[in-house]
Amino acid sequence: MPSIRRNPKRLLTTAIILALDLIVLAWFAFPLLWMFLSALKTQAGMFTMPPRWIFEPTLANFQILLDRGALLYFRNSLVASLGAVVVATTLGSLAGYGLARGRFRHTKDISWWIITTRMAPIPAVLVPLYGIFRGVGLLNTLPGLIVAFTTFSLPLAVWLMMSFFRDVPKELEEAVWVDGGTVFQSFWNVALPLVTPGLIATATLSFIFAWNDYLFATVLTSGPTQTLPVVTASLQTMHGVVWGQVMSMGTLIFVPVLLLGVAIRKYLVRGLTLGAIK
């Protein structure tokens, strides 16, 4: 293949590709860059037009959020998301293994039912949950929110773990059975350690979806049980629109999740397609 320098036509193609890359990069990255910059501006500084690119950064917005008790909502978000992760990965590993290995008459129907639960539109799911929670006193509680998050995190975990367990060669587990072991022993001692990266990816994705939820939390919690996204959305009405705080809070919600997401990059496609594409 001729080198770039010696072939003008190829040079032009490369130039066009790089130019398009820049446009794509700007389109996707700019809003996030703007969020970070705005979080570091003073309330007055952020409304100057034309926009100011060089300015003295301030952490005042973050300070205000701390003073207003943002840590409580941070804790709520963390408890609810981690609760959902624990339930989803524990039950999901067991069920994923069972569905991957067991022979049932209705495996396909069970999988379909589980996936439909994950895909059900949130506004529609919320209506009966709200009715039920109101009756049994789960409204405005963190356990209630964990139950609500389970409706999507458990199906996700089951499907992903099923896909990871399918990759474990059955021969490895048979060694345990030859020695008189049970299915649970081969699951615990052989299969589960082999899918640890998959388990971490599953837990991370469950966490991200729960952490990022707004709709469930805005209906099912209030006051001291609210989560970060709910509080962020309500910042816009409390004292007019406090965009600096909204953008700071946005940064606080987004950065941990971005780091987690990049950490499981290798499993992202598989995770987001529920194991369909590896």
Added chain:
Amino acid sequence: MSTPVQTPTQQLQVVTAQPKRIPILGRLSPEGWMVLPTVLVLLAVSIYPFLYMIRMSFFEYSPLPQVPSKFVGLGNWVQMLQDQAIWASWLTTAWYFGAALTLQLVLGVAIALLIEHTPYFRDALATILLSPMFVAPVLVGLLWRFLLHDSYGVYTYFLHEIGLLNNVSILGDPRTAMPAVVLMDTWEWTPLVVIVVLSGLRALPHDVLEASVVDGSSYWQQVRYITLPMLRPVILVAALIRSMDLLRYIDHLMVTTAGGPADSTKIIGIRIFEEAFRFFRLGYASALGLAMIVVTIFLGRLFVNVLGEEQGAPGA
């Protein structure tokens, strides 16, 4: 992982090795016992609410919790079918769904091909590109509301600088609100299509592509007649995932237009949310929600059938 060469003895073991059975487990297999907790939990958080919702759809609820609900039979259902606003919402949903899905698939495939041909920093580019997916949908809404703000939105400023939409409130005008929210969703979710298609591209057999180059076909012919047809299953999966989530999420719309202006972005999900949690007409919202779930169940069946064929499972 490479499969070890099996000797005849090993093969014999493969056939005979069976897990030890524990008699007290009864008729259900051990695998069955492992699935059971999940089935029970999902019965509680999915089937029970579903049945409860069917029941709710036959009642009329008062906004006050202490006032008992009133049985109205098929009243909510009849009202739903006669409600012009609901039909209008379905039409709005179709526009939103169609526009966003088409845009995201076309852009996603195009950007994936672009990245595949980028000579430098390919992985860094792909990593930056996927970050919008991790922004909480409600933040996407807040962020875009800020970018498109009438007086101090930086995108509004850019648009005005190049002489576009000068006297238009982008999120406040029925003509521009829908394109704006479609672009907002496209910004967040095109990266999903990109990484799915990229992984599909990596898995393509390179000998086929090279053979076509030898045959003298142009790059665009190669894309049209070889690459795209081979990517079909991958694109289909991306399309299904996006279809489900386009119906599933309304977070970003709730904090930008909330269905307005003049119902121009009031997709069915927002309508349900309003009926249930603004007007507290839980019975009517249940009927609407059930109609929406029927659509989802249909998509779910499609999903399992398509994936069942792709990966030879589950239980296909």
